[in-house]
Amino acid sequence: MADLQLSGREAPAVAQDGVWLACIECGQAFAPFAEVIYRCADCGGLLEARYGEYPTWTDFSGRGVWRYAAALPFDSGVSLPEGDTPLYEVPGLREDLDLRALRVKHEGMNPTGSFKDRGMTVGVRVAEEVGVSRLACASTGNTSAALAAYGARAGLETLVLLPTGKVAAGKLAQAAIHGARVLEVEGNFDTCLDIVSDLANRGEAYLLNSLNPFRLEGQKTIAFEILEDFREEYGAVPDRICLPVGNAGNTAALYKAFRELVESDSLAADEMPKLTGVQTDGAAPLVEAIESGNEAIERWDAVETKATAIRIGNPVNAPKALPGIRETDGTAISVSDREVTAAQRALAEEGIGVEPASACSLAGLRKLRERGVVDGDERVVCLTTGHLLKDPDAAAAAGSDPEPVPGDTESVLDHLAE
Numbered sequence: 001m002a003d004l005q006l007s008g009r010e011a012p013a014v015a016q017d018g019v020w021l022a023c024i025e026c027g028q029a030f031a032p033f034a035e036v037i038y039r040c041a042d043c044g045g046l047l048e049a050r051y052g053e054y055p056t057w058t059d060f061s062g063r064g065v066w067r068y069a070a071a072l073p074f075d076s077g078v079s080l081p082e083g084d085t086p087l088y089e090v091p092g093l094r095e096d097l098d099l100r101a102l103r104v105k106h107e108g109m110n111p112t113g114s115f116k117d118r119g120m121t122v123g124v125r126v127a128e129e130v131g132v133s134r135l136a137c138a139s140t141g142n143t144s145a146a147l148a149a150y151g152a153r154a155g156l157e158t159l160v161l162l163p164t165g166k167v168a169a170g171k172l173a174q175a176a177i178h179g180a181r182v183l184e185v186e187g188n189f190d191t192c193l194d195i196v197s198d199l200a201n202r203g204e205a206y207l208l209n210s211l212n213p214f215r216l217e218g219q220k221t222i223a224f225e226i227l228e229d230f231r232e233e234y235g236a237v238p239d240r241i242c243l244p245v246g247n248a249g250n251t252a253a254l255y256k257a258f259r260e261l262v263e264s265d266s267l268a269a270d271e272m273p274k275l276t277g278v279q280t281d282g283a284a285p286l287v288e289a290i291e292s293g294n295e296a297i298e299r300w301d302a303v304e305t306k307a308t309a310i311r312i313g314n315p316v317n318a319p320k321a322l323p324g325i326r327e328t329d330g331t332a333i334s335v336s337d338r339e340v341t342a343a344q345r346a347l348a349e350e351g352i353g354v355e356p357a358s359a360c361s362l363a364g365l366r367k368l369r370e371r372g373v374v375d376g377d378e379r380v381v382c383l384t385t386g387h388l389l390k391d392p393d394a395a396a397a398a399g400s401d402p403e404p405v406p407g408d409t410e411s412v413l414d415h416l417a418e
């Protein structure tokens with residue numbers, strides 16, 4: 001079982017400015033910026049950023065991701081700027097689901113249209129610190145869009161590996177216009193990540209997938225924003241946060257934010273919102289692990305879903321995310337593509353436009369509510385991860401068809417009267 005305890009950790013000799021990397025499996029500590037490292041050199045375990053001190057609420061000031069600099073390895077970075085996303089009220093859905101409170105945190109409102117920007121502003125800052133010239137990622141689309149934009153802004157070369165034919169049009173267009181070199185790989189996302197990890201290990205590029213522990217540092221700010229907004233609004237933190245799961249980076253990042261707040265006595269351990277991961281039936285290895293009580297995930301070689309952002313069979317951050325779901329008393333559930341589309345439409349009826357993967361959070365919540373797993377007394381946040389326009393084809397297919405009419409007012413009136 002991964003060791004995710006933060007308490008009682010003294011800064012090791014390798015720490016730089018009070019920051020170090022620790023292996024979550026064997027505990028070995030590594031210098032964070034002196035060398036490029038993505039996994040434990042001793043056992044191959046995942047790495048986690050650790051600090052000599054963890055911030056309290058009053059240490060936060062300013063706006064966006066960098067408001068939370070006290071919880072990040074640097075004070076600023078290449079910024080477009082990101083974060084400060086809306087926590088929408090959804091009265092119709094709240095009533096329909098019969099919940100005490102329901103809010104939608106729309107991460108599609110970030111500069112490139114997904115939460116990936118939060119991780120990228122920190123990740124690119126670290127890349128500058130370690131002094132690399134080429135950034136790279138494997139992507140189901142949104143990571144490549146963010147990498148291309150932030151890399152361009154930083155004046156760094158960017159390389160992205162995508163699964164051929166499985167990336168939504170909007171995301172591909174973003175990577176292209178921001179000047180990334182885009183390689184279409186025969187195979188799925190997991191194949192792309194295997195290759196780009198090899199390239200990174202050979203020193204060919206700096207890896208900015210969520211295997212990179214600093215990406216997750218940036219993504220912690222989603223949790224900080226939700227908790228700050230909620231405390232202001234309700235005087236309490238939410239009971240539950242539902243989110244789509246691909247590589248499980250966000251699940252891991254939210255859990256890390258909670259642990260840091262507990263560490264600084266800013267949150268009680270039994271107050272941590274229940275992390276509730278949602279996947280689709282065609283790509284649900286994490287749900288399988290939670291349902292079967294397995295310690296580790298079994299890789300799914302064949303995955304298929306219309307929610308292309310989470311078409312992932314080998315969630316790389318599972319060793320960090322599974323304990324997060326279990327320790328917060330959360331759960332995981334899978335939904336069908338049809339349920340995803342229904343949830344995408346339901347959000348659209350509230351004026352909120354999200355891409356298919358993002359709608360999973362609501363689809364999963366509905367299912368858990370129907371099964372009685374989620375109580376009506378709960379205050380819940382659904383995280384929507386990407387913007388509607390990321391996947392215009394899915395949006396058009398989920399919406400109603402345009403109606404052809406002749407080009408004169410009388411015909412239009414006749415048509416409307418039909």
Ligand SMILES: *Cc1c(COP(=O)(O)O)cnc(C)c1O
Pocket residue numbers: 114116142143210244245246247248249250251309310355357358385386
């Ligand atoms: C990347 C992404 C996800 C998956 O997030 P993980 O942190 O990998 O679990 C979900 N939805 C969208 C829109 C994404 O871009």
Ligand SMILES: [Zn+2]
Pocket residue numbers: 023024025026027028040041042043044045
């Ligand atoms: Zn190790």
